[in-house]
Amino acid sequence: MSETTVLEVFRSCMVIILQLAGPVLLISMLIGLVVSILQAATQVHEQTLTFVPKLAGIAVILLIAAPWIIAKMNDFAKGIFDLIATL
Numbered sequence: 001m002s003e004t005t006v007l008e009v010f011r012s013c014m015v016i017i018l019q020l021a022g023p024v025l026l027i028s029m030l031i032g033l034v035v036s037i038l039q040a041a042t043q044v045h046e047q048t049l050t051f052v053p054k055l056a057g058i059a060v061i062l063l064i065a066a067p068w069i070i071a072k073m074n075d076f077a078k079g080i081f082d083l084i085a086t087l
Contacts, residue, residue: 001087009083016076020069023061031057 035050062069 005083009080012076012079016072020072023065024058027057027061028054 031053032050035053039045039049
């Protein structure tokens with residue numbers, strides 16, 4: 001396996017990781033921001049209030065995006081196994 005092949009596989013792996021984790025992290029960040037703004041507006045500063053909305057938002061986004069995530073992971077795994085087969 002050449003150095004360029006290894007770097008290309010590593011780069012594609014990083015891109016897939018960012019694509020798959022991005023929606024979940026974005027939803028979690030947005031929910032945390034909204035809850036923090038509400039906490040600041042109401043002067044309620046409880047650290048644990050952000051946990052349940054974030055958990056619910058992550059669960060919803062994972063339920064919605066699960067088929068896409070599985071398809072992307074499956075395509076990537078097939079590509080890696082095809083690459084291994086050519087070695």
